Amino acid sequence: MRSPVARTPRPGGRRRSPTAPPRTFLWTRRIFLTALTGFVLLPVYVMFSSSLKPLEDVSGAFRWLPSELTVRPYLDIWHTVPLARYFLNSLIVAGSATVCSVLVAVFAAYAVSRYHFRGKRIFTVTVLSTQMFPGILFLLPLFLIYVNIGNTTGVALYGSRGGLVLTYLTFSLPFSLWMLTGYFASVPRELDEAAYVDGCGPLGALFRVVVPAALPGIIAVAVYAFMTAWGEVLFASVMTNDTTRTLSVGLQGYATQNDVYWNQVMAASLVVSVPVVAGFLLLQRYLVAGLTAGAVK
Amino acid sequence: MRGRARLRRVGLPYLLLLPALLLELLVHLVPMVIGIVMSFKELTQLHIAHWGAAPWKALGNYRVTVDFDAPAGATLLHSFVVTCAFSVLTVGLCWLLGTAAAIFLQENFRGRGLLRAVFLTPYALPVYAAVITWAFLFQRDNGLVNHVLHDQLGLTGDRPFWLLGDNSFVALLVVSVWKTWPFAFLVVMAALQSIPKDLYEAAALDGAGLIRQIRRITLPSLRPINQVLLLVLFLWSFNDFNTPYVLFGKAAPEAADLLSIHIYQSSFVTWNFGTGSAMSVLLLLFLLVVTAGYLLATSRGRKSADA
Numbered sequence: 174m175r176s177p178v179a180r181t182p183r184p185g186g187r188r189r190s191p192t193a194p195p196r197t198f199l200w201t202r203r204i205f206l207t208a209l210t211g212f213v214l215l216p217v218y219v220m221f222s223s224s225l226k227p228l229e230d231v232s233g234a235f236r237w238l239p240s241e242l243t244v245r246p247y248l249d250i251w252h253t254v255p256l257a258r259y260f261l262n263s264l265i266v267a268g269s270a271t272v273c274s275v276l277v278a279v280f281a282a283y284a285v286s287r288y289h290f291r292g293k294r295i296f297t298v299t300v301l302s303t304q305m306f307p308g309i310l311f312l313l314p315l316f317l318i319y320v321n322i323g324n325t326t327g328v329a330l331y332g333s334r335g336g337l338v339l340t341y342l343t344f345s346l347p348f349s350l351w352m353l354t355g356y357f358a359s360v361p362r363e364l365d366e367a368a369y370v371d372g373c374g375p376l377g378a379l380f381r382v383v384v385p386a387a388l389p390g391i392i393a394v395a396v397y398a399f400m401t402a403w404g405e406v407l408f409a410s411v412m413t414n415d416t417t418r419t420l421s422v423g424l425q426g427y428a429t430q431n432d433v434y435w436n437q438v439m440a441a442s443l444v445v446s447v448p449v450v451a452g453f454l455l456l457q458r459y460l461v462a463g464l465t466a467g468a469v470k
Numbered sequence: 471m472r473g474r475a476r477l478r479r480v481g482l483p484y485l486l487l488l489p490a491l492l493l494e495l496l497v498h499l500v501p502m503v504i505g506i507v508m509s510f511k512e513l514t515q516l517h518i519a520h521w522g523a524a525p526w527k528a529l530g531n532y533r534v535t536v537d538f539d540a541p542a543g544a545t546l547l548h549s550f551v552v553t554c555a556f557s558v559l560t561v562g563l564c565w566l567l568g569t570a571a572a573i574f575l576q577e578n579f580r581g582r583g584l585l586r587a588v589f590l591t592p593y594a595l596p597v598y599a600a601v602i603t604w605a606f607l608f609q610r611d612n613g614l615v616n617h618v619l620h621d622q623l624g625l626t627g628d629r630p631f632w633l634l635g636d637n638s639f640v641a642l643l644v645v646s647v648w649k650t651w652p653f654a655f656l657v658v659m660a661a662l663q664s665i666p667k668d669l670y671e672a673a674a675l676d677g678a679g680l681i682r683q684i685r686r687i688t689l690p691s692l693r694p695i696n697q698v699l700l701l702v703l704f705l706w707s708f709n710d711f712n713t714p715y716v717l718f719g720k721a722a723p724e725a726a727d728l729l730s731i732h733i734y735q736s737s738f739v740t741w742n743f744g745t746g747s748a749m750s751v752l753l754l755l756f757l758l759v760v761t762a763g764y765l766l767a768t769s770r771g772r773k774s775a776d777a
Contacts (some may be wrong), residue, residue, distance in 0.1 A: 191514035202574045216603045235617035249633045277489045284486035307709045310750035311501035343497040404597040406712040442599035464660035
């Protein structure tokens with residue numbers, strides 16, 4: 174059987190090469206990629222198939238296929254825990270954190286890529302090094318700061334979505350700054366200058382010329398920021414209360430009761446995953462393009 | 471007039487940086503300073519409400535933390551060893567899988583785009599959804615892993631526990647690799663795209679085989695990105711909290727007691743935030759030293775390789 178690889182633009186050199194018989198390579202590749210696909214998709218399959226099983230199927234020994242197909246878990250998940258509210262909270266928190274963090278990162282990256290100023294190196298090194306901070310180190314102090322700000326100014330940050338948004342903003346900042354700085358640097362300065370000639374100020378040049386030219390990078394950064402905020406557990410578990418709880422904590426509501434409704438857990442996991450995974454897969458080529466243009470430089 | 475314009479020119483970059491700077495101060499830098507101060511205080515339940523006025527303990531918290539003969543120090547040391555082993559294995563496996571997959575997908579073939587999307591799925595899934603699913607797979611009585619190993623293949627005499635005891639380290643490692651390797655794949659894939667195609671063509675004309683091309687062209691071109699990638703992967707897995715927390719709940723089994731969860735537990739269960747902070751500071755210091763040493767070593771290596 175001839176492989177489709179034979180149709181690639183430059184197979185000749187490789188086919189003839191004596192040290193690496195293409196056949197071995199093709200078979201290695203086939204076996205490796207198949208095994209990896211199995212490993213990757215195994216939990217996805219279990220999540221999907223178990224979400225359509227009746228409770229008996231997930232309480233007893235594991236079954237590869239449901240004994241009968243049911244959509245009951247998908248109806249029940251909304252009543253067992255207030256999933257809709259958690260969903261809305263997550264959407265608000267992750268959405269706001271994404272918009273704000275992209276804006277903050279665009280401004281900072283523009284300053285770093287276009288201007289020479291004192292303290293530039295210190296600033297970038299500091300922001301990047303926060304990536305290595307153990308979250309646990311500033312969890313309690315931050316919690317105390319939020320409580321104190323609340324007590325003295327009346328601005329409720331602890332237990333509020335706003336406090337969570339502020340926190341998540343900084344989580345994606347190191348990566349966003351790193352990537353956008355590289356990306357902006359690859360946008361030719363002549364474009365800025367052309368914008369100046371047309372009467373734009375620095376901000377005009379940024380938003381009319383640099384941002385559109387760096388759009389893939391910005392989308393990539395936004396995807397990253399959204400995923401970071403949507404998936405964070407540690408701070409959400411401490412900083413939220415019953416009304417502001419997000420999905421990352423709320424989803425454990427099915428698992429901490431005496432009876433674990435695994436079919437509902439799987440259905441809920443699937444429901445909360447679909448929007449992010451779909452969005453990510455749609456936009457992933459921008460992430461690759463953004464990484465290529467920005468970070469890899 | 472010109473003075474004002476100059477002021478604006480000098481001030482503008484700082485103005486642009488201001489939001490980022492304020493956020494970093496609020497969420498990272500000030501809390502870090504407070505955390506360091508807290509590590510020198512006696513912060514038990516009694517004092518936490520008025521933490522500013524809590525009594526000083528000088529190095530008392532640190533003494534308790536690094537006294538490896540006492541239970542607190544001994545468990546911390548154990549947790550440190552577990553975390554090191556976990557991080558090194560996670561980084562190595564993720565890099566290996568990510569690089570291999572990226573190289574295998576470098577050339578275009580039918581189904582390549584689909585495979586790429588499939589491979590990125592674990593990275594796109596929210597951590598808690600993915601890890602809860604793995605927790606289900608690892609259940610002793612109704613999980614897939616035991617069903618396959620025990621019921622179908624008959625490899626184990628009895629159904630083993632995966633989320634308790636020594637096996638929990640393996641479970642944690644599998645979940646962590648599953649969830650992290652796509653990031654390595656993504657980064658390496660992006661880096662591969664910037665290698666000029668004619669390098670391979672020239673090598674092929676010279677009769678260099680595939681293995682040789684990978685060793686002579688691909689891997690050296692990846693060196694700069696690997697320097698950053700390995701460091702980021704290491705820091706992530708070393709500080710990972712989400713995976714063990716969702717997989718095991720608040721108390722991780724001893725064999726999988728990563729530092730983050732260990733510190734979280736000793737802070738929030740015993741309500742002794744002073745020693746918790748001391749442990750966090752030590753953790754940060756360790757990471758600082760490792761990172762600095764790593765960057766120095768790899769940069770020097772790169773320079774001498776270039777020369």
